[in-house]
Amino acid sequence: xxxxxEILDVARQALMSQQVGLDVTGHNISNANTLGYSRQSVDxxxxxxxxYSFGFLGTGVEVSGISRIRDQMLDRQIQxxxxxxxxxxxxxxTLSQIESALNESSGAGLDSMLGKFFSSFQxxxxxxxxxxxxxxxxxxxxxxxxxxxxxxxxxxxxSANLVDDVNQKLVQVNExxxxxxxxxxxxxxxxxxxxxxxDLEDQRDQKIEALSKLMNVTVSRDSRGSTMVSVGGTVIxxxxxxxxxxxxxxxxxxxxxxxxxxxxxxxxxxxxxxxVKMYNSTIPGYRTQLDQLASALITRVNTLHTAGYGLGxxxxxxxxxxxxxxxxxIAVDPGIIADVNKIAASGDGSAGDNSVxxxxxxxxxxxxxxxxxxxxxxxxxxxxxxxxADVSAANTDVQSQQAIxxxxxxxxxxxxxxxxxxxxxxxxxFQQAYDAAAKLVTTVNDMFITLIGMKES
Amino acid sequence: MRIxxxxxxxQFLGSLNTTRERIVDLxxxxxxxKAVEKSSDDPVAMSVILRLQNSLDRNAQFQKNVxxxxxxxxxxxxxxxxxxxxxxxxxxxxATANNTTAGDSxxxxxxxxxxxxxEAVNVANTQFNGKYLFGGTNTxxxxxxxxxxxSAVTANPAGITGAINxxxxxxxxxxxxxxxxxxxxxxxxxxxxxxxxxSLQSGTxxxxxxxxxxxxxxxxxxxxxxxxxxxxxxxxTNQTLLEDQNTQLESLRSNYQDTDVAEATMQMKQAEVMLExxxxxxxxxxxxxxxxxxx
Numbered sequence: 195x196x197x198x199x200e201i202l203d204v205a206r207q208a209l210m211s212q213q214v215g216l217d218v219t220g221h222n223i224s225n226a227n228t229l230g231y232s233r234q235s236v237d238x239x240x241x242x243x244x245x246y247s248f249g250f251l252g253t254g255v256e257v258s259g260i261s262r263i264r265d266q267m268l269d270r271q272i273q274x275x276x277x278x279x280x281x282x283x284x285x286x287x288t289l290s291q292i293e294s295a296l297n298e299s300s301g302a303g304l305d306s307m308l309g310k311f312f313s314s315f316q317x318x319x320x321x322x323x324x325x326x327x328x329x330x331x332x333x334x335x336x337x338x339x340x341x342x343x344x345x346x347x348x349x350x351x352x353s354a355n356l357v358d359d360v361n362q363k364l365v366q367v368n369e370x371x372x373x374x375x376x377x378x379x380x381x382x383x384x385x386x387x388x389x390x391x392x393d394l395e396d397q398r399d400q401k402i403e404a405l406s407k408l409m410n411v412t413v414s415r416d417s418r419g420s421t422m423v424s425v426g427g428t429v430i431x432x433x434x435x436x437x438x439x440x441x442x443x444x445x446x447x448x449x450x451x452x453x454x455x456x457x458x459x460x461x462x463x464x465x466x467x468x469x470v471k472m473y474n475s476t477i478p479g480y481r482t483q484l485d486q487l488a489s490a491l492i493t494r495v496n497t498l499h500t501a502g503y504g505l506g507x508x509x510x511x512x513x514x515x516x517x518x519x520x521x522x523x524i525a526v527d528p529g530i531i532a533d534v535n536k537i538a539a540s541g542d543g544s545a546g547d548n549s550v551x552x553x554x555x556x557x558x559x560x561x562x563x564x565x566x567x568x569x570x571x572x573x574x575x576x577x578x579x580x581x582x583a584d585v586s587a588a589n590t591d592v593q594s595q596q597a598i599x600x601x602x603x604x605x606x607x608x609x610x611x612x613x614x615x616x617x618x619x620x621x622x623x624f625q626q627a628y629d630a631a632a633k634l635v636t637t638v639n640d641m642f643i644t645l646i647g648m649k650e651s
Numbered sequence: 652m653r654i655x656x657x658x659x660x661x662q663f664l665g666s667l668n669t670t671r672e673r674i675v676d677l678x679x680x681x682x683x684x685k686a687v688e689k690s691s692d693d694p695v696a697m698s699v700i701l702r703l704q705n706s707l708d709r710n711a712q713f714q715k716n717v718x719x720x721x722x723x724x725x726x727x728x729x730x731x732x733x734x735x736x737x738x739x740x741x742x743x744x745x746a747t748a749n750n751t752t753a754g755d756s757x758x759x760x761x762x763x764x765x766x767x768x769x770e771a772v773n774v775a776n777t778q779f780n781g782k783y784l785f786g787g788t789n790t791x792x793x794x795x796x797x798x799x800x801x802s803a804v805t806a807n808p809a810g811i812t813g814a815i816n817x818x819x820x821x822x823x824x825x826x827x828x829x830x831x832x833x834x835x836x837x838x839x840x841x842x843x844x845x846x847x848x849x850s851l852q853s854g855t856x857x858x859x860x861x862x863x864x865x866x867x868x869x870x871x872x873x874x875x876x877x878x879x880x881x882x883x884x885x886x887x888t889n890q891t892l893l894e895d896q897n898t899q900l901e902s903l904r905s906n907y908q909d910t911d912v913a914e915a916t917m918q919m920k921q922a923e924v925m926l927e928x929x930x931x932x933x934x935x936x937x938x939x940x941x942x943x944x945x946x
């Protein structure tokens with residue numbers, strides 16, 4: 195049977211353990227609002243008992259460890275949701291920019307410019323002999339070509355911005371992968387020495403999560419607790435170090451390459467993945483539609499216009515109305531800008547004939563787009579609606595992914611988050627145990643005094 | 652399930668945000684008066700709106716075309732009327748000549764016919780809005796030229812024929828002029844007047860046949876004037892049609908694009924109530940914790 199001093203020993207360990215408990219509680223409370231923090235709990239175990247003839251006698255409590263409460267499964271789900279959310283967000287931002295560049299709601303878009311252009315030809319058909327209506331027509335035509343050019347330029351600017359943005363985000367990616375691999379080294383060292391560096395693990399998970407919003411990363415762990423982060427099959431961060439990524443444009447395509455091997459890295463989603471997709475397929479798709487529109491307009495109007503006659507003696511004929519081949523290069527022929535009388539309204543050279551003006555005005559309702567199934571306005575309206583539908587789909591995706599994220603985050607918060615009520619309860623719990631252990635010390639002290647007093651009396 | 656303070660806060664903020672977004676959206680709809688402003692608001696509606704807007708713009712252009720055409724044909728009609736008046740005067744001069752016994756008054760009548768000729772050429776060269784109405788498609792040159800000695804009237808060698816067509820509706824064009832060839836049968840009417848003048852000048856009373864010729868020409872002019880009237884009538888019917896179409900298109904566009912104010916106001920009220928109750932609940936629940944009850 196143990197002596198009184200052994201009871202003191204038990205009390206001392208109890209005091210110490212409850213103090214550690216309060217310490218951990220304090221740490222949790224301090225980090226209640228720290229992003230990415232997982233609550234920690236102290237693992238208390240009963241110390242090894244001593245065997246006596248009457249049975250085992252406990253020797254008190256000991257702290258066996260401090261563990262981090264975290265659900266890796268939730269982390270993985272959050273990472274993949276993050277990638278989809280990032281991708282949808284990138285689509286949403288870029289497409290909204292394009293939508294506002296099309297400018298349809300303000301009445302300054304291509305659709306209304308096309309309408310005004312053809313209207314001017316109608317006006318010319320009313321007064322083919324009048325220089326005034328020609329001047330107005332020239333102005334409208336120049337506004338139309340300018341609108342084509344600005345819209346095309348807006349697509350170019352959006353593309354250029356995407357490259358800048360991807361480059362900036364790759365700087366973040368490279369910083370993140372570097373700190374992930376640094377942290378990984380420290381964590382595996384700690385684990386090798388038998389302690390769990392919870393706060394470092396939190397930091398690493400936090401950085402992986404930030405990374406997962408930028409690109410669709412796959413995370414795997416080995417038995418040593420080391421983490422390997424890869425994207426599209428290329429390892430970009432591990433205990434062994436990080437691989438820096440860079441972006442380059444070649445042949446009109448945006449590539450993400452590994453700086454170490456120079457090989458292309460496929461980034462399918464996340465912010466960067468979304469932006470790469472926009473650059474490589476979505477924007478070129480819109481541009482093609484816009485260019486087709488411009489080129490059909492140029493060809494059809496020029497065909498009619500060259501056959502017509504302007505004003506003068508002899509009436510000028512054989513002139514093109516537009517120059518250029520696509521939305522970026524379309525312009526009014528310089529000859530017409532210099533002399534509006536070169537605008538052909540007449541089909542036979544007489545000043546009052548308006549047959550060519552009428553024919554060009556009629557191009558508005560001719561089906562010259564999409565293999566003869568749509569007019570210019572219809573083709574443009576389908577471009578506008580396809581951008582609108584894409585924006586609307588991206589919006590929906592952002593909302594639904596956001597909802598999933600919120601749900602997962604609530605679940606994670608439920609597992610790993612700090613509840614102040616719980617911590618306050620723990621404070622009381624540990625404090626009371628501490629009080630009781632202290633009471634034990636004073637009681638043993640009293641017992642010692644009693645014991646010593648026995649001898650004197 | 653463990654609910655932590657932070658998840659309570661983030662959920663509260665999340666739902667507050669959703670409600671506020673809804674309010675901003677409704678406010679936008681109410682202040683702009685448009686439910687569909689961007690294509691992404693409703694891609695299908697937007698494509699219908701664009702098409703309707705297009706039709707409205709074209710309709711406005713057609714109305715403008717019709718109004719120009721009406722002005723032109725009305726002026727043509729009144730010019731033809733003036734020409735008929737000239738022929739009426741010519742007829743009464745001829746009647747006077749026929750009743751005359753004293754041959755010496757005939758040259759005075761010839762002078763009257765000559766001034767009617769000048770007037771007739773002027774009428775045939777009527778300009779409207781910078782166009783010679785009877786020049787066919789050669790609208791910049793006078794269709795008829797009276798020789799300086801009044802000996803002959805020649806038509807513009809470039810031609811006085813050709814229809815001027817205006818587009819007055821989807822796929823509908825209408826000729827809005829009556830060319831000089833058709834209206835005055837080339838220079839025939841002027842030639843007749845010159846012949847009559849010369850005959851009176853020489854003291855010969857014109858034959859009864861020439862009286863008939865004048866009558867035939869008057870009939871022709873009245874018929875042409877009737878034709879102009881018919882075109883004018885057609886244009887005015889067309890104008891009414893276009894105006895009706897405009898009203899219909901406008902109300903369709905409004906259906907697709909404009910905010911249903913009553914509906915939006917009601918939804919706005921609902922959102923406001925939601926916001927208020929969310930704020931109220933948040934303010935009551937979030938500050939509460941165990942600490943309040945610890946001494």
